[in-house]
Amino acid sequence: MSFDNAYEAVTEAQPDGDTRWAFGTGFVDPLDGVDTTVPAGVDRDGLATYCLMLGDDALVLSHRLSEWTTRAHELEDEVALANIALDLLGQARMLLSRAASVAGDGADEDSLAYFRDEREFRNVRLVELPRGDFGRCVAGLLVFSTWRLAVLSRLTRSADPVLAAVAAKGVKEVTYHRDYAARWAVRLGDGTEYSARRLHQGFADVLPFVPELFTPHELERELARQEVAVDPAPLRPEFDEVLRTVCTTAGTELPEVSTVGTLAGGAGRHGVHTEHLGYLLAEMQSLARSDPEARW
Amino acid sequence: MVTREHEDVAAARAVAETVTDPELPMLTLADLGVLREVDLAEDGAVEVTVTPTYSGCPALAEMRTDLRRRLAEAGYPRVRVHTVLSPPWSSSWITERGRRKLAEHGVHPPDDSASGDQGGAGGPVPLTLEPPRRRIRCPRCGCPDTERTSEFGATACKALYRCLGCREPFEYFKEI
Numbered sequence: 001m002s003f004d005n006a007y008e009a010v011t012e013a014q015p016d017g018d019t020r021w022a023f024g025t026g027f028v029d030p031l032d033g034v035d036t037t038v039p040a041g042v043d044r045d046g047l048a049t050y051c052l053m054l055g056d057d058a059l060v061l062s063h064r065l066s067e068w069t070t071r072a073h074e075l076e077d078e079v080a081l082a083n084i085a086l087d088l089l090g091q092a093r094m095l096l097s098r099a100a101s102v103a104g105d106g107a108d109e110d111s112l113a114y115f116r117d118e119r120e121f122r123n124v125r126l127v128e129l130p131r132g133d134f135g136r137c138v139a140g141l142l143v144f145s146t147w148r149l150a151v152l153s154r155l156t157r158s159a160d161p162v163l164a165a166v167a168a169k170g171v172k173e174v175t176y177h178r179d180y181a182a183r184w185a186v187r188l189g190d191g192t193e194y195s196a197r198r199l200h201q202g203f204a205d206v207l208p209f210v211p212e213l214f215t216p217h218e219l220e221r222e223l224a225r226q227e228v229a230v231d232p233a234p235l236r237p238e239f240d241e242v243l244r245t246v247c248t249t250a251g252t253e254l255p256e257v258s259t260v261g262t263l264a265g266g267a268g269r270h271g272v273h274t275e276h277l278g279y280l281l282a283e284m285q286s287l288a289r290s291d292p293e294a295r296w
Numbered sequence: 297m298v299t300r301e302h303e304d305v306a307a308a309r310a311v312a313e314t315v316t317d318p319e320l321p322m323l324t325l326a327d328l329g330v331l332r333e334v335d336l337a338e339d340g341a342v343e344v345t346v347t348p349t350y351s352g353c354p355a356l357a358e359m360r361t362d363l364r365r366r367l368a369e370a371g372y373p374r375v376r377v378h379t380v381l382s383p384p385w386s387s388s389w390i391t392e393r394g395r396r397k398l399a400e401h402g403v404h405p406p407d408d409s410a411s412g413d414q415g416g417a418g419g420p421v422p423l424t425l426e427p428p429r430r431r432i433r434c435p436r437c438g439c440p441d442t443e444r445t446s447e448f449g450a451t452a453c454k455a456l457y458r459c460l461g462c463r464e465p466f467e468y469f470k471e472i
Contacts, residue, residue, distance in 0.1 A: 030356075033345075033378035076446035076456065083448040090352025094381075149421055157418045165381035169351050172384065172472045175421050180447060182425055238420050249425055 029109065030093045031162070036101045039159055042228055046219055047160060048103040049122065050229050052112070053217070053269055054151075055095030056123035059113060060277070061144060062088035063284050067131045077134075080180055084141070087173040094166045114288035118278050124268040125260070126209040128277040132202065135188055135195070139202030142181035146242045147213045149174045150235040159227045182246045189250025196252055208260040214239070217269035308342045309334040311370040318358040319451050322401045325359060329389025332380060341374035342367055347385045350452040350472075387411075387453075387471045398469055404435050404457065406471040428471075434459035435466055444468075 038044055065085035072078035096109040126144060131137065152174060155167035188199040214236045216224070223229030247254055266272040287294060312334045313326040325331040325346065333345040344363050348356045360377045367375045387406035390398075395405035410430040427447070433440050439461030446456040447470075455468045 030348075031379065033376070034381060076448070079450070080446060080448035083452055086352040086354075086452060087350060088352070090348075090350060094351060153421050154418055161382065165384065166351070169348070169381060169384045171421065172386070173351060176447065176470075176472075178421075179424055182423060183427070186425060242423050245423055246425070 029097050030090070031097045031101065034162065034165075036098070036162060038102055039161070042160060042226060043223070044102055044104075046223050047163075047228060048099045049219055050223050051095045051099035051102065051163070053122040053220070055092045055099060055112075056121050057127055057144075057148070058088040058095065059092035060121070060123045060280065061127035062086075062092060063280060064127065064129075064131055065137075065141075068137065071131075073134060081137070084177045084180070087170075087177070091166065091170050091173070094162075098162050098166070110288065114285045118273055118281055119271040121273065121277060121281070122269055122271065123273075123277075124209070124212055125274050125277075126206060126213065126268075128268075128274055128280055129206065129209070130276055132205060133198060134184075135198030135200075136202035136205050138181050138184045138188060139199060140206045141177065142185050142243070142246065143206050143210060143213075145174050145178035145181055146239050147210075147232070147235070149178050150238050151230045151232055154230040154235075157227070158229070163228065178242075182242075185246050185252075186250040189247065189252035196250075199250070200252060200255055204255040204257055207254065207257045210239075211259045212262075212267045212269075215267070220269070305334065305336050308336065308367065308370075308372055311367055311372070312342075312344055312363055315359065315362045315366050318355045318362070320398070320403070320453075322397045322403075323390075323394050325363075327391050327394030327397060329391060329394070330359070330385060337376070339374070341376050342372045343376050343378065345378045345380055347380050349385050353452055355451075387469060390469070399435050402435050402466050403454070404432050404466060404468040406469045407431050408471050411471040430468070430471070432457060432468060434461060434464070436464055437462040442466075 038047065062085045065081050065088070068081040068085075069078060072081060092113075093109050096112045100107040100109060100112060126140065129140065132140070149171065152167040152170045156164050156171060158164040158167065185199060188195040190196075214232050216231050216233055220229050221231055224231035243254065263270075263272045312331060313324055315325050315331075317323045317325060317328050317330075320328070328349070330346050330349060331344070332347055333343070335343045335345075337343050344367075346356070346359060346363070356379070363377055364375045386408075388408045390406065398405045407430040410428045427444055432442050434442055437459060439459050441460040442457050443460060444455060445458050445465065449456045449467055453470055453472075455470050456465060457468050458465045
């Protein structure tokens with residue numbers, strides 16, 4: 001097949017009616033063709049909301065990490081952060097698709113990502129914090145991936161086969177993310193006095209948001225009882241142990257910080273966010289909202 | 297006796313197996329281990345089952361389109377492509393032929409013996425602060441003296457290396 005110009009090649013009509021653009025087709029549902037039956041006895045609305053929680057964590061952090069493109073100190077780290085963002089975007093797509101198919105209310109992954117307002121997002125607040133410098137990025141990614149890996153590794157036993165499968169794929173990916181962040185934390189902490197200070201400040205910025213990661217929403221507790229979700233609370237010692245190992249190797253100590261407050265007990269999982277999420281969503285959603293018919 | 301239907305399944309499978317990965321065009325989907333099943337449905341449609349490599353790999357959409365197109369060109373107008381997530385793909389699914397072709401094209405195949413314990417039993421995943429110990433020889437000159445420049449490369453599945461003998465950079469297909 002030959003084309004007079006590149007544009008013809010990418011816009012050539014496909015047998016299934018998709019037009020070809022950038023990567024192949026208009027994005028198809030990432031769970032297209034996957035058996036998405038909900039197991040008997042599982043609370044559908046609860047499962048849909050839980051998928052949103054884990055999906056929103058990945059989606060929002062993916063967007064934040066993508067901000068490093070053209071801004072990292074070395075090409076290799078720019079590529080690394082873009083790869084990590086892509087893995088998280090993939091996890092977000094599957095989780096939001098799962099949420100949509102379980103809810104069965106006509107939503108899809110795109111409408112969930114682009115047409116929900118700030119209060120409807122269920123991500124933890126850690127992932128929405130501003131990008132900061134590289135020390136802050138490493139501290140945040142280490143905290144996030146250590147927590148998420150602990151959750152996903154247990155979620156592989158979920159009573160929901162789709163969640164279990166998404167988690168099993170995610171475990172392999174997030175293991176790479178955590179190792180990347182941990183090795184950089186050691187390099188910065190064990191580097192110069194200046195690099196150690198930047199890492200230390202990074203931890204000071206993100207640690208106030210750690211208790212929220214281990215405070216389950218009532219829905220997470222309930223679904224954990226049904227063996228669908230993972231209650232993060234008992235995973236705290238494992239998380240602390242990983243951070244202790246990294247800090248000991250890096251010759252650094254975690255700063256003492258106060259926990260950030262909640263709104264009458266409500267935090268990210270309840271839709272209560274920092275002021276930063278609105279700005280992030282404004283950027284992420286602007287194209288889809290200004291042209292709802294756009295395809296990409 | 298081989299029935300007509302068996303011949304058709306085999307022929308459809310042979311067509312599906314020739315579809316290549318859009319980002320690693322030296323590999324077919326069969327070499328890569330992402331083509332799980334090819335079958336004929338009662339209604340005559342070809343049912344193809346594939347599995348993604350990485351959650352966010354954008355190549356999957358392209359693979360599905362290429363499968364439909366290649367099969368349509370070969371006389372199978374009705375094709376259904378199914379995705380399965382379980383068991384998850386791992387680099388150990390890449391065939392011997394696939395590994396040979398990667399090496400021939402300057403991409404070092406995965407050293408699956410280097411993949412650590414990933415908590416398959418649903419428990420904690422051990423932290424590894426040391427870079428993975430891989431046995432990697434330069435795919436161009438065979439020199440055993442190589443160094444890792446980045447654990448993440450141009451696609452989700454590859455890391456970047458450099459040969460200290462011939463000084464050439466090369467890619468490594470990550471074990472996962």
